[in-house]
Amino acid sequence: MRTKSERDDALKRNDGSPNIPINSLRNGWIATNPAAAEAASRVVSSGHYIHGPEHAAFEQELAGFVGTEHAIGVASGTDALVLALCAVGVTRGSEVITAPNAGGYTSNACDQIGASVAYADIDPASHLITAEALAKAIGPDTDAVVVTHLYGNVVDVSAIRRHCDSLGIPVVEDCAQALGAFLGDARVGSIGAAAAVSFYPTKNLGAAGDAGAVLTNDPAVAERVKSLRQYGWDEKFAVSQPGGRNSRLDEIQAAILRVGLPLLDDFNERRRVICDRYRQVCEGTELRLVTGANVPTVGHHAVVETTTNQRRDGLRHWLTTRGIGTDIHYPILDFDQPGLPRPSRSTATPNSTSAVGRILTIPCYPGLTNNDLEWICTSLDEFAKAQS
Ligand SMILES: *Cc1c(COP(=O)(O)O)cnc(C)c1O
Numbered sequence: 001m002r003t004k005s006e007r008d009d010a011l012k013r014n015d016g017s018p019n020i021p022i023n024s025l026r027n028g029w030i031a032t033n034p035a036a037a038e039a040a041s042r043v044v045s046s047g048h049y050i051h052g053p054e055h056a057a058f059e060q061e062l063a064g065f066v067g068t069e070h071a072i073g074v075a076s077g078t079d080a081l082v083l084a085l086c087a088v089g090v091t092r093g094s095e096v097i098t099a100p101n102a103g104g105y106t107s108n109a110c111d112q113i114g115a116s117v118a119y120a121d122i123d124p125a126s127h128l129i130t131a132e133a134l135a136k137a138i139g140p141d142t143d144a145v146v147v148t149h150l151y152g153n154v155v156d157v158s159a160i161r162r163h164c165d166s167l168g169i170p171v172v173e174d175c176a177q178a179l180g181a182f183l184g185d186a187r188v189g190s191i192g193a194a195a196a197v198s199f200y201p202t203k204n205l206g207a208a209g210d211a212g213a214v215l216t217n218d219p220a221v222a223e224r225v226k227s228l229r230q231y232g233w234d235e236k237f238a239v240s241q242p243g244g245r246n247s248r249l250d251e252i253q254a255a256i257l258r259v260g261l262p263l264l265d266d267f268n269e270r271r272r273v274i275c276d277r278y279r280q281v282c283e284g285t286e287l288r289l290v291t292g293a294n295v296p297t298v299g300h301h302a303v304v305e306t307t308t309n310q311r312r313d314g315l316r317h318w319l320t321t322r323g324i325g326t327d328i329h330y331p332i333l334d335f336d337q338p339g340l341p342r343p344s345r346s347t348a349t350p351n352s353t354s355a356v357g358r359i360l361t362i363p364c365y366p367g368l369t370n371n372d373l374e375w376i377c378t379s380l381d382e383f384a385k386a387q388s
Contacts (some may be wrong), residue, residue: 052259073249077198096115136240152181178204285384286306
């Protein structure tokens with residue numbers, strides 16, 4: 001959200017500078033690709049709107065793309081987190097460990113289940129949860145860990161699994177911002193006990209509405225999610241699992257996602273190119289690009305870190321006057337959210353607390369033009385030079 005004075009500045013600006021939104025779905029792949037509209041229209045005229053052939057095909061194609069045995073379509077990324085956690089054994093009263101800087105989605109999912117959360121700190125470079133911080137945060141009552149591949153940056157799930165496997169603690173991957181990314185030879189989402197994916201429209205692979213999926217190699221986890229997404233049924237009208245809900249991925253969304261999935265690697269490549277350019281511009285200045293810092297990334301958000309909170313606000317103001325949209329992912333740590341439950345235990349999270357006031361998200365999406373990209377780079381460069 002722009003402040004009033006930023007809006008006034010933008011209105012006063014009449015210097016021919018562009019208007020570059022933080023994200024633009026108007027020129028995104030769904031709005032501009034006739035195949036997406038054709039897919040939706042095919043479903044509309046088919047008369048099959050829930051769990052039809054497009055949905056079945058998409059589940060198979062998604063599993064094939066990520067390299068998991070199973071992909072189970074659900075209604076959203078948050079539902080995917082809830083159902084994945086339930087399926088690996090999290091229930092009311094369980095304790096889950098996650099990072100506090102990832103937008104509250106895991107904390108919300110745990111709150112829906114009645115599980116409590118304790119927080120592990122992040123790496124100061126990549127802003128990702130680390131195996132070391134997790135080892136410190138895990139307690140005797142910890143039942144599961146959620147690792148979020150934040151900003152498209154890839155968590156070292158293998159290192160985390162080495163630690164958690166020995167304790168018998170399942171690791172769930174939140175791939176909402178990183179679908180398609182690789183850790184070594186494996187796509188993220190194929191490394192943990194289960195993974196959650198979101199197809200919210202602005203994600204790396206977005207639908208034309210809400211949609212999500214759970215990924216897993218474990219047939220028992222897959223069966224549980226399939227049951228829980230439809231009222232806990234094992235067969236029609238026979239409720240065998242407690243905690244079921246209605247969380248289905250619509251046939252229309254599945255048909256659209258089938259068009260997008262083969263394009264995802266190219267989208268991610270464009271995001272990486274944009275981030276590489278930002279990283280180049282930040283080099284040798286006080287600005288630092290968090291996205292891709294010492295880790296593989298698919299550039300979901302391009303996040304710049306400044307030295308102080310004041311400098312962050314100054315950069316945001318400067319970019320606004322240059323017609324460049326910005327956002328903050330995320331401005332409030334989970335344990336400071338009044339609407340989320342208190343953590344089950346207090347843990348040390350100095351890196352998270354230090355970073356939260358110094359981050360700024362700048363435009364990064366496949367439809368960003370090279371002209372706009374260069375305008376943003378020039379603006380970053382001018383900001384950095386004006387201060388040195
Ligand atoms: C978007 C997002 C979610 C939630 O996905 P929805 O489909 O909006 O419910 C979960 N985790 C992360 C990291 C996200 O970015």
